[in-house]
Amino acid sequence: MDLVKYFLEELRKENIISENTINFYKSDLDYFQKFIKNNNLLEISQDELEEYLQHIKEKYSENSVIRKITSLKSFYKFLLKRELLKVSPIENISTSRKDIKVKKFIEERELKAIIDVCEDTKIGNRDKIIIKLLSETGLKIVDILGIELNQIKENNYRFFLVKQRNIYVLINLSEDLSKELKEYIERYNIDSKFIFGELDNQKFKTNFLKYVKKANLDRNIVPSMIKNRCNYEREKINNYHNLDEIEIFDEIKKEYFAIGIGDE
Structure with missing residues (x-):
């Protein structure tokens, strides 16, 4: 028996929920079944379930993760009512936001992939510079777009001021x-008040999402995740400062081994 098909047909007969919701159920359940590669949804192991949950937390937004878990809960609750199984494998999985710990920062490989697809045009190089500024400073996009040309020139392209909480x-x-910022300004003869002209937050976000798609990344990534990565890296550094010298050495060794540097 095709349990997913059976579940969806019964939902349509009950005529309680919308067709749109039923389609979401179908999409989520098809995705789940494809991921675990197990045709028998009555015999899902905890290992398979944990692997799936980790996967969607890394790939999707918090709202999408909650929806996918909710779809599974509804499906297995239906099977329980039909006495097709005795215990739901997802019974104890929470859909509370405080329990859904989605990875909200961009990974280094993802950041590099996005930067690499920016074209060698004025717009492409502009967006590449903005992305690098976001990554290095941890500032909000509005702060980056507010950098004034005269100020950065007067400071020899080495620093600028940002007003935060007065x-x-x-x-x-x-x-x-x-150096890269200076080359960009000189190459394109930037002479507007702000380095990035009249570019606004929404337009940059639209361009950024195009780069994410072009880079063939397999999860939803938004500009704010660049700032989150910067804060994450700073937190790691702060944690190092709280370790003694031997612990720091051990932590650095772990990082080197993780990327294939150093001996066993």
Whole structure:
């Protein structure tokens, strides 16, 4: 018996929920079945379920994860009522937001993939610079778009000021990014008040999502996840500062081995 088909047909007969919701159920259940590669949905192991949950948390937004878990709960609750199984494998999985810990920062490989697909045009190089600024500074996009040309020139492209909570904060740039920013300004003869002209948050986000799609990344990624990564990396550094010298050495070794550097 095709349990998913049976479930959906019964929902339509009951005529309680909308066709749109039923289609969501179908999409989520088809995705689940395809992922676990198990045709017998009555014999799902906890390992298979945990692997699936980890997968969707890494790939999808919080709302999408909650929806996919809810679809599974509804499906297995239906099977329980029809006495097709005795215990739901997903019975104890929470859909509470505080329990759904979605990875909300961009990974290094994803960031590199997005940067690599930016074309060698004025717009492409502009967006590439913005992405690198977001990654290096951890600022909001509105702060990056508000960088004034005269100020960055006067400071030899090395730093600029940002007003945060009525206090001006000095933002230093790395030597490489400083050089790249200067080359961008000179190459395209930027002469507007703001380095990135009249570009607004929404337009940049639209371009960014196009780069994500072009990079063939397999999960939803938005610009704010770049800032989150910067904060995540800073937190790791702060944690190192709380370790003694031996612990720091051990942590660094782990990082090296993880990327294939160093001896066993």
